[in-house]
Amino acid sequence: MKKYFGGVFFAFLVGSSANAQGLLNKSETVFTHQDTLRGSITKERAWWDLKYYHLDIKVNPADKTIKGSNTIRYTVLSDYKKMQIDLQEPMQIYKVMQDGKELKFEREGNVFFIELTAAQKIGANKEIVISFGGKPKEAIKPPWDGGITWKKDKNGKDFIASSCQGLGASVWWPNKDHMYDEVENMLISVNVPGDLTDVSNGRLQSVKKEKDGTKTFNWYVSNPINNYGVNINIGDYVNFSEKYKGEKGDLDCNYYVLRDNLAIAKEQFKDAPRMLKAFENWFGPYPFYEDSYKLVEAPYLGMEHQSSVTYGNGYKNGYLGRDLSGTGWGLKFDFIIIHESGHEWFANNITYKDIADMWIHESFTNYSESLFVEYYYGKEAGAEYVIGCRRGIQNDKPIIGHYDVNNEGSGDMYPKGANMLHTIRQIINDDDKWKSILRGLNSTFYHQTVTSKQIQDYINTQSGINFNRVFAQYLTTTQIPVLEYIFKDGQLGYHWTNCVPNFDMPVKVTVNGVETWLKPTTSWKSEKVTNENRILEVDKNFYVTSANIVE
Numbered sequence: 001m002k003k004y005f006g007g008v009f010f011a012f013l014v015g016s017s018a019n020a021q022g023l024l025n026k027s028e029t030v031f032t033h034q035d036t037l038r039g040s041i042t043k044e045r046a047w048w049d050l051k052y053y054h055l056d057i058k059v060n061p062a063d064k065t066i067k068g069s070n071t072i073r074y075t076v077l078s079d080y081k082k083m084q085i086d087l088q089e090p091m092q093i094y095k096v097m098q099d100g101k102e103l104k105f106e107r108e109g110n111v112f113f114i115e116l117t118a119a120q121k122i123g124a125n126k127e128i129v130i131s132f133g134g135k136p137k138e139a140i141k142p143p144w145d146g147g148i149t150w151k152k153d154k155n156g157k158d159f160i161a162s163s164c165q166g167l168g169a170s171v172w173w174p175n176k177d178h179m180y181d182e183v184e185n186m187l188i189s190v191n192v193p194g195d196l197t198d199v200s201n202g203r204l205q206s207v208k209k210e211k212d213g214t215k216t217f218n219w220y221v222s223n224p225i226n227n228y229g230v231n232i233n234i235g236d237y238v239n240f241s242e243k244y245k246g247e248k249g250d251l252d253c254n255y256y257v258l259r260d261n262l263a264i265a266k267e268q269f270k271d272a273p274r275m276l277k278a279f280e281n282w283f284g285p286y287p288f289y290e291d292s293y294k295l296v297e298a299p300y301l302g303m304e305h306q307s308s309v310t311y312g313n314g315y316k317n318g319y320l321g322r323d324l325s326g327t328g329w330g331l332k333f334d335f336i337i338i339h340e341s342g343h344e345w346f347a348n349n350i351t352y353k354d355i356a357d358m359w360i361h362e363s364f365t366n367y368s369e370s371l372f373v374e375y376y377y378g379k380e381a382g383a384e385y386v387i388g389c390r391r392g393i394q395n396d397k398p399i400i401g402h403y404d405v406n407n408e409g410s411g412d413m414y415p416k417g418a419n420m421l422h423t424i425r426q427i428i429n430d431d432d433k434w435k436s437i438l439r440g441l442n443s444t445f446y447h448q449t450v451t452s453k454q455i456q457d458y459i460n461t462q463s464g465i466n467f468n469r470v471f472a473q474y475l476t477t478t479q480i481p482v483l484e485y486i487f488k489d490g491q492l493g494y495h496w497t498n499c500v501p502n503f504d505m506p507v508k509v510t511v512n513g514v515e516t517w518l519k520p521t522t523s524w525k526s527e528k529v530t531n532e533n534r535i536l537e538v539d540k541n542f543y544v545t546s547a548n549i550v551e
Contacts, residue, residue: 039406044084067133086170086177169227287349304343325388342368363417
C-alpha cells in the first residue's frame with residue numbers, strides 16, 4: 001500500500017464542527033421490584049449452585065394445561081435456608097418436598113420463596129422436588145412475545161411448542177430463572193397424547209407407552225443448558241437423519257418435520273450440513289456433539305433451542321422468502337436454519353450472564369450470516385451482505401440494556417452489532433487472526449456464561465488492539481461516528497465527531513484515488529496531500545459516516 005501523507009501538524013479550527021457526544025442516550029425506564037427479583041442475583045439465588053433438573057410434565061392440549069414436577073439438585077455454597085424459585089403467573093406451585101418433608105413457601109408475584117428446614121451445609125449436595133401446574137401464558141407473537149403456542153396442523157393434529165427467551169422459562173416450568181447459573185445436565189420427560197411425538201433437547205433415551213394411551217418421551221441433555229433453551233415441540237412428526245463428519249467426528253443430525261412436509265424438508269434442510277461446514281470453519285467444532293444436532297419444525301418462525309433448533313420459515317430461502325440485506329445474497333440460504341443454528345455457538349455455547357448483554361448472542365450470530373455467505377460465495381459477497389443489513393438499523397436506543405432487571409437493549413444488536421464486528425475485523429486487518437479470535441472465543445468460553453467485559457477483553461488481548469472506545473461507541477450510544485475533514489493549503493485535516501470522548505478508531509480511506517489509513521481522534525489532525533482534488537472516500541466496510549467541512 002502506497003502512503004503519501006506526511007506528519008505535518010495542521011492547526012486550525014473549523015467553526016462548523018459538530019461536537020455533540022450523545023452518550024448513552026438511554027430513555028427513562030421505570031423498573032419494578034419484580035424486575036429486580038427476575039433480573040438480579042438475589043441472596044436467595046446466590047447461596048446455591050444449580051446442578052441438575054428432571055423436568056417431568058404432562059402436556060394436555062385439550063385444556064392447554066401443563067402439570068408435573070421438577071426435581072432440582074444443587075450444591076450449597078453458603079449458609080442460608082431460603083430459596084428463590086421462579087414460576088410466572090398464572091402457573092402454580094402445589095407442593096415442595098425435601099428429604100421426604102413438605103416445605104413451606106410463599107409467593108411474591110412471579111417468585112416463590114421456599115423455606116428449607118434441613119441443614120444446608122456448605123459443600124453438601126441437596127435435592128428438592130417441586131410439583132406444579134396450570135395454564136401457562138399463551139404465546140401472542142412467538143418467539144418475540146412468547147410462551148406456549150397451541151395450534152393445529154392442516155390435518156387437525158395438535159401442533160404445540162414453547163418459546164420464551166427474555167420472557168423466561170419460568171413462564172411454563174419452575175426453575176432458577178437467571179442466566180448466570182446454567183444447569184449442568186437434565187432429563188426432560190414429556191407425556192403427550194399417543195398419536196403425537198415430543199421433541200426436546202438432547203438425545204432421546206426412551207419412549208414409554210402409558211396405560212391411558214399416552215406416550216412419555218424421555219430426553220437427556222448431557223451438556224450445560226440455559227433455561228430458555230429448554231423446549232418442547234409436540235406434533236405429528238416424522239424423522240429423517242444423517243451423520244455429519246465434523247471436526248470432532250461423526251455428528252448425529254436428526255430432523256423432525258410434520259408428516260406432510262417430509263419431501264420438501266429433505267431438500268430444504270440440506271442447508272444444515274452446509275451450515276455446519278461453514279461454522280465449524282469459522283467458530284470451531286459444533287459445541288454439543290454429545291447431545292446431537294436437531295432441526296425441528298415448529299408452529300412459529302423459529303428459535304435457537306440448544307441441540308433442538310426450531311424451524312418455521314415456510315421452507316423458503318431468505319427470511320420468509322425475503323432478503324434482509326437487499327443484496328440478493330440473502331436468498332442463497334434459508335435464514336432460519338443458518339441464523340438459529342449459529343446460536344449454537346453464540347448463545348448456547350457462549351451465553352450472556354445478564355440479558356442486558358444480549359448482543360453477545362445476536363451480534364455475533366447476525367454476523368455469522370455474512371460469514372456463511374463468505375464461506376460459500378467469497379469475501380466480497382459476505383461484506384456486501386453485512387453492509388446491506390445496515391438498512392435495518394434504527395439507532396433508537398443503545399444495544400446494551402439495563403443490568404439486573406432483565407432488560408435487553410435495542411434490536412440494533414442484530415444488524416448494527418454485526419457491522420460493529422465487521423468494522424473491528426477491518427481494523428485488525430488480518431483474516432487468519434480474526435478467525436482465530438472467533439474460534440478462540442468458543443474454546444476459551446466453552447459452555448460458559450459471560451459478560452460484555454470478558455468478550456471485549458478477549459478480543460483486545462488477542463488482537464493486540466484496545467477496542468474499548470469502539471465497543472462503547474456502538475454498544476452504549478445511538479450515535480454513528482462522523483469523520484469530519486477539510487482540505488486546505490495542501491493539507492487534509494480530520495477528526496471524529498458524534499462520538500464518545502477520546503474516540504480513536506483507525507479508518508481506511510481513499511484520498512485523491514490512493515488508499516491509506518487514518519488514525520483520527522476527537523482532536524483535529526492533519527496530513528499533507530500531494531494534490532488538490534479534494535476527494536476523500538471512507539471504506540464502505542467501516543460503519544461510519546463522513547462530512548466534508550467547506551469553508
